[in-house]
Amino acid sequence: MVSSNTTAQDRARSDASVPRYSTRIATVINSALYRHTLGAAVESRIGRVILLAGVPLIWLIMLHVGPIYQMLKISLLSHYPVQPGMESHFTLDNYAIFFRESLYFTPLIKSFIFATAATAVTLIVVYPVAYYVAKVVKPQGRSRALLLLLVPFWAGELIRTFSVIMLLANRGAVNVLLREVGLIDRPIPMLYTSFSLGFGLVYLICLYMLLPLYSAIEKIPSPLLDAAADLGAGPFTRFRRIILPLSRDGIVSGCCLVFLTCIGVFATPMLLGGPTTVLFPETISGFFHGASDKWPVGAAFALIMLVTALAAAAIFMRLVGGRKKRAI
Amino acid sequence: MRAMFSDAPRVTLAAFYWAFILYLLLPLTLMMAMSFKDANFVAFPIGDWTFDWYGEVMQDKQFLEACLYSIMIAAATTLAATILGVWISMLIVAEGIRGQVIIFALACLPAVVPGMISAISLRIFISTIDMPTGTAAIILGHTVHAVPFVVVMALTRLRSMPGNLVDAARDLGADSVVAFFRVTLPYLGPALFGGMIFCVLLSIDDFVRTFFLGGYRLTLPMLIFAKVQGGMSPEINAMATLVLVVTAAVGLYAEHLTRRARTR
Numbered sequence: 356m357v358s359s360n361t362t363a364q365d366r367a368r369s370d371a372s373v374p375r376y377s378t379r380i381a382t383v384i385n386s387a388l389y390r391h392t393l394g395a396a397v398e399s400r401i402g403r404v405i406l407l408a409g410v411p412l413i414w415l416i417m418l419h420v421g422p423i424y425q426m427l428k429i430s431l432l433s434h435y436p437v438q439p440g441m442e443s444h445f446t447l448d449n450y451a452i453f454f455r456e457s458l459y460f461t462p463l464i465k466s467f468i469f470a471t472a473a474t475a476v477t478l479i480v481v482y483p484v485a486y487y488v489a490k491v492v493k494p495q496g497r498s499r500a501l502l503l504l505l506v507p508f509w510a511g512e513l514i515r516t517f518s519v520i521m522l523l524a525n526r527g528a529v530n531v532l533l534r535e536v537g538l539i540d541r542p543i544p545m546l547y548t549s550f551s552l553g554f555g556l557v558y559l560i561c562l563y564m565l566l567p568l569y570s571a572i573e574k575i576p577s578p579l580l581d582a583a584a585d586l587g588a589g590p591f592t593r594f595r596r597i598i599l600p601l602s603r604d605g606i607v608s609g610c611c612l613v614f615l616t617c618i619g620v621f622a623t624p625m626l627l628g629g630p631t632t633v634l635f636p637e638t639i640s641g642f643f644h645g646a647s648d649k650w651p652v653g654a655a656f657a658l659i660m661l662v663t664a665l666a667a668a669a670i671f672m673r674l675v676g677g678r679k680k681r682a683i
Numbered sequence: 684m685r686a687m688f689s690d691a692p693r694v695t696l697a698a699f700y701w702a703f704i705l706y707l708l709l710p711l712t713l714m715m716a717m718s719f720k721d722a723n724f725v726a727f728p729i730g731d732w733t734f735d736w737y738g739e740v741m742q743d744k745q746f747l748e749a750c751l752y753s754i755m756i757a758a759a760t761t762l763a764a765t766i767l768g769v770w771i772s773m774l775i776v777a778e779g780i781r782g783q784v785i786i787f788a789l790a791c792l793p794a795v796v797p798g799m800i801s802a803i804s805l806r807i808f809i810s811t812i813d814m815p816t817g818t819a820a821i822i823l824g825h826t827v828h829a830v831p832f833v834v835v836m837a838l839t840r841l842r843s844m845p846g847n848l849v850d851a852a853r854d855l856g857a858d859s860v861v862a863f864f865r866v867t868l869p870y871l872g873p874a875l876f877g878g879m880i881f882c883v884l885l886s887i888d889d890f891v892r893t894f895f896l897g898g899y900r901l902t903l904p905m906l907i908f909a910k911v912q913g914g915m916s917p918e919i920n921a922m923a924t925l926v927l928v929v930t931a932a933v934g935l936y937a938e939h940l941t942r943r944a945r946t947r
Contacts, residue, residue, distance in 0.1 A: 418823070500700070528709075622890045
């Protein structure tokens with residue numbers, strides 16, 4: 356019924372000279388406005404290239420590269436924003452400040468220690484879980500097992516951080532439970548310490564580790580493991596000789612993702628950390644709020660952090676990932 | 684004997700998996716439970732239970748405004764990021780254009796730069812082009828953040844598309860623009876929808892970019908952050924619970940859609 360209708364319409368249109376389309380697009384395509392603008396542009400090769408590449412290239416250069424470039428430029432200026440009556444000149448002093456004062460140096464070191472520790476703990480904790488879902492759970496139950504792991508991550512950074520407070524506060528679940536059981540008399544101060552910050556970081560980022568690990572482990576052919584077992588390899592040997600080397604890609608991308616996320620986390624240290632756990636992002640943020648003439652210093656510090664973090668990730672990739680052709 | 688040995692790692696792993704699930708869900712469950720506490724301070728045990736905090740939240744003008752504002756920003760971000768992401772991925776898969784690896788690397792750059800640094804560089808960027816902080820700046824920042832994810836999702840789908848589909852459309856008289864809207868875009872459909880929902884969640888969740896780019900109007904994460912710093916009250920728990928339930932439902936729906944698209 357419907358199809359015969361369309362063919363009848365098509366037949367009625369077939370004698371027209373302009374190409375016809377059976378939808379509302381036709382009215383747009385056949386309008387004079389379209390034929391003289393877009394329609395004319397796609398006729399020539401150069402027009403097609405401009406249409407295809409123009410907007411994407413402008414966006415990528417302006418907004419993916421532009422901000423980093425501007426940050427670099429401002430980090431080399433003595434004053435920004437420039438106040439009336441003040442001259443701004445080229446200087447490397449903003450970078451020198453970082454190396455002069457341990458006040459600034461320590462937070463970066465702390466940031467790296469926290470991010471590295473959180474990455475290592477996450478890898479160790481999440482690896483068995485990813486392996487369990489990818490290889491032990493039967494294929495039909497796999498997506499449900501995975502879904503259960505995803506649920507908490509729809510909560511968002513801030514809500515997850517907030518929920519950790521419920522667990523670790525002085526009158527939070529852990530302390531109250533321990534006191535009820537009679538193990539402690541007074542609450543253990545856990546919140547606003549390195550412990551709560553580490554706990555919160557791991558809680559925040561374990562999904563970024565889980566997904567790459569899961570997809571890498573899932574790709575390992577199960578017959579390979581069976582063959583190894585038949586040849587007498589115990590569980591530990593199979594893990595060390597087959598599973599671990601073949602899931603290396605997942606480990607590398609998971610660790611890099613988690614590490615770079617941890618380095619850039621801003622709200623969590625402010626909510627879960629204390630005075631002893633001031634991390635570098637908080638230090639940088641100080642230059643942008645309040646005294647505005649410290650922007651160049653903040654920009655320089657942000658660049659120092661970006662370069663060191665990416666370098667650390669690249670070194671890790673090289674060390675663990677080995678030499679491999681990178682595919683897009 | 685042998686069966687017992689081969690089963691031991693399996694059982695240990697299963698136990699570990701469930702312990703991990705417990706670890707993931709426990710804090711959120713506690714947070715939700717606390718929203719029913721009949722007292723104006725946050726502490727265990729909960730004691731008396733009440734629904735009052737939800738009534739309070741629903742009358743909280745600040746909360747409702749923040750909700751609307753967040754949704755508005757998320758909608759604008761999603762629209763912009765989807766258009767740009769698809770456009771960029773079309774450029775990456777196009778034939779006869781060089782430097783596609785570089786374009787792909789540029790497209791993914793914002794996903795590699797740590798959030799804090801991305802926020803600061805954007806703050807500096809908008810000041811160099813004399814753009815004030817506020818709604819437009821937030822949307823710009825969120826879009827930069829979301830584009831790489833759309834690109835990756837669209838690329839995965841585009842690479843699985845049979846090339847002769849577009850060729851056939853061209854043979855039948857469609858120009859490139861028509862072929863894109865009538866063939867490529869419908870083919871991208873399901874993957875794109877999943878990507879769009881992901882954009883919404885990214886935008887609603889974002890704190891650090893909004894913190895640096897925002898004006899005086901608060902988005903949801905900013906409001907919760909301000910309230911947590913201002914002092915604990917079960918009202919925050921009720922607020923967070925509401926947000927959590929809604930975003931989880933949206934996420935679950937997206938997951939369901941993308942799974943259906945994959946199996947089809």
